[in-house]
Amino acid sequence: MSFRKIVIGRKPCIVPFCRCTVAHTPNLGTEIICPKHWRLVSRTDRRAYNARKRAVVSRMCHEPAAAKGDLFKEITEINKLWDRLKQQVIEKAVGI
Numbered sequence: 632m633s634f635r636k637i638v639i640g641r642k643p644c645i646v647p648f649c650r651c652t653v654a655h656t657p658n659l660g661t662e663i664i665c666p667k668h669w670r671l672v673s674r675t676d677r678r679a680y681n682a683r684k685r686a687v688v689s690r691m692c693h694e695p696a697a698a699k700g701d702l703f704k705e706i707t708e709i710n711k712l713w714d715r716l717k718q719q720v721i722e723k724a725v726g727i
Contacts, residue, residue, distance in 0.1 A: 644668060645717055646724045662713075664720055671723040672716050680712045 641652035651665035
């Protein structure tokens with residue numbers, strides 16, 4: 632178990648013992664990966680995650696509500712990609 636100093640109003644990086652934080656903003660997710668550790672993710676996985684996320688956000692903004700049928704499925708896939716990225720970052724940072 633990692634003990635972290637919790638700073639009110641900031642979100643810590645998901646990597647254990649990383650001291651990087653970002654300001655808490657309502658439009659970001661609940662977890663972050665700091666830039667130092669984000670570089671540990673393979674380039675193809677980063678690009679796939681970012682492209683999928685951009686496509687879903689664009690679709691949410693520009694399509695009428697009736698055309699958004701499979702949006703929940705796509706968001707679930709993005710969450711699975713994020714979980715895989717988290718696992719990859721933590722393993723590389725810790726040295727597994």
